[in-house]
Amino acid sequence: MSLIASRLARIKPSPTVAVTTKAAELKAAGRDVIGLGAGEPDFDTPEHIKEAAVAAMKAGQTKYTPVAGTVALRQAIQAKFKRENGLDYGLDEITVGCGGKQIIYNAMMATLEPGDEVIIPAPYWVSYPDIALLAEGTPVIVECAEADGFKMRPEALEKAITKRSKWLILNSPSNPTGAAYSRAELEALCEVLKAHDHVLVLSDDIYEHVIYDDFVFSTAAEVAPELKPRTLTLNGVSKAYCMTGWRVGYGAGPAELINAMNKIQSQSTTHTASISQAAAAAALDGPQDFIAEHNAVFKDRRDLVVSMLNQAPGLACARPEGAFYVYPSCAGCMGKKTAEGKRLESDEDFVTYLLEAEGVAAVHGAAFGLSPYFRVSYAAATELLEEACRRIQRACAALA
Ligand SMILES: Cc1ncc(COP(=O)(O)O)c(C=O)c1O
Numbered sequence: 022m023s024l025i026a027s028r029l030a031r032i033k034p035s036p037t038v039a040v041t042t043k044a045a046e047l048k049a050a051g052r053d054v055i056g057l058g059a060g061e062p063d064f065d066t067p068e069h070i071k072e073a074a075v076a077a078m079k080a081g082q083t084k085y086t087p088v089a090g091t092v093a094l095r096q097a098i099q100a101k102f103k104r105e106n107g108l109d110y111g112l113d114e115i116t117v118g119c120g121g122k123q124i125i126y127n128a129m130m131a132t133l134e135p136g137d138e139v140i141i142p143a144p145y146w147v148s149y150p151d152i153a154l155l156a157e158g159t160p161v162i163v164e165c166a167e168a169d170g171f172k173m174r175p176e177a178l179e180k181a182i183t184k185r186s187k188w189l190i191l192n193s194p195s196n197p198t199g200a201a202y203s204r205a206e207l208e209a210l211c212e213v214l215k216a217h218d219h220v221l222v223l224s225d226d227i228y229e230h231v232i233y234d235d236f237v238f239s240t241a242a243e244v245a246p247e248l249k250p251r252t253l254t255l256n257g258v259s260k261a262y263c264m265t266g267w268r269v270g271y272g273a274g275p276a277e278l279i280n281a282m283n284k285i286q287s288q289s290t291t292h293t294a295s296i297s298q299a300a301a302a303a304a305l306d307g308p309q310d311f312i313a314e315h316n317a318v319f320k321d322r323r324d325l326v327v328s329m330l331n332q333a334p335g336l337a338c339a340r341p342e343g344a345f346y347v348y349p350s351c352a353g354c355m356g357k358k359t360a361e362g363k364r365l366e367s368d369e370d371f372v373t374y375l376l377e378a379e380g381v382a383a384v385h386g387a388a389f390g391l392s393p394y395f396r397v398s399y400a401a402a403t404e405l406l407e408e409a410c411r412r413i414q415r416a417c418a419a420l421a
Contacts (some may be wrong), residue, residue: 074300228260359419
């Protein structure tokens with residue numbers, strides 16, 4: 022009898038975590054490595070949020086909370102949806118988990134029968150297919166070309182839907198491309214979904230606030246109210262509020278789904294930490310002006326990285342609408358040889374070369390389901406980004 026359950030064979034450890042770990046190991050061994058793999062803001066959690074956590078601790082908010090989250094936090098989430106998205110949810114239609122990731126996990130575990138299909142536009146966040154697989158679902162990957170802005174076309178969605186389709190996962194702005202759907206683009210996808218009422222929508226809005234220029238954020242339940250009864254709107258405080266380590270994410274949807282998700286959570290983590298919940302409520306209810314300040318910094322970094330990567334021979338980098346990632350094509354480097362005589366055949370070869378030759382750690386596109394590309398996170402200090410891009414330019418120029 023094997024020690025490890027066969028369900029583990031279906032999934033792989035997160036490739037983005039693997040890159041971050043490898044970069045940290047090389048650094049510890051004395052190598053000069055710049056990590057561009059991280060999916061978290063380099064800014065610290067704002068002070069007023071930390072103070073709310075301290076106050077909660079001192080006030081004795083140190084006991085179990087309701088599985089779905091404290092009433093105070095769910096009220097803050099309810100107010101957020103009303104204020105920012107024009108969406109009305111009851112407190113029984115809101116659940117809080119240990120990060121947005123647990124919300125997705127709970128949703129898939131609560132709804133998928135073996136073989137149910139989960140439509141995932143690629144490039145995708147690495148966890149979607151693996152969470153679907155763990156829950157015995159079948160990921161149906163729909164490749165979204167760069168020519169379409171890495172966004173799913175309505176025709177492609179229509180083609181992907183079958184009788185077994187249970188979920189469509191939408192993520193805008195996207196990890197890994199930063200691409201975001203305009204209201205019209207989202208409406209066109211929702212139009213397709215209206216004709217298929219067995220398909221649930223998971224709208225992953227975790228990068229809602231990380232947007233640039235004049236981009237206006239929209240979410241499925243808002244642009245197509247008919248779909249709201251079968252939409253799970255997912256969000257969290259990790260990215261916009263710089264709270265990745267606090268582990269608070271939330272979802273809103275029909276009470277039947279939310280109840281089922283709470284049931285799963287009641288037999289796993291019970292709830293996220295009471296102190297983190299108090300901090301998240303303070304984040305949502307408190308001042309929001311630091312978000313624009315952070316975005317101004319991110320925008321300058323995006324423009325710097327896009328411009329510098331486009332000067333590297335063999336790379337082509339689109340300028341995305343949001344998040345803190347770019348997803349440059351390395352097609353122009355494929356087939357070229359390194360100084361050591363190694364031919365680059367894939368984006369994985371390319372990122373391995375960047376790490377070995379110049380000590381720059383990025384994540385290969387194959388991990389996100391679309392090649393030959395790689396993901397650069399610009400949630401890093403501007404001077405480091407500049408140095409990293411110079412090294413990438415040098416590495417590309419050295420290829421023959
Ligand atoms: C697209 C996307 N969704 C969800 C998450 C989950 O974030 P968390 O679990 O920290 O809330 C992430 C984190 O990287 C992400 O990139």
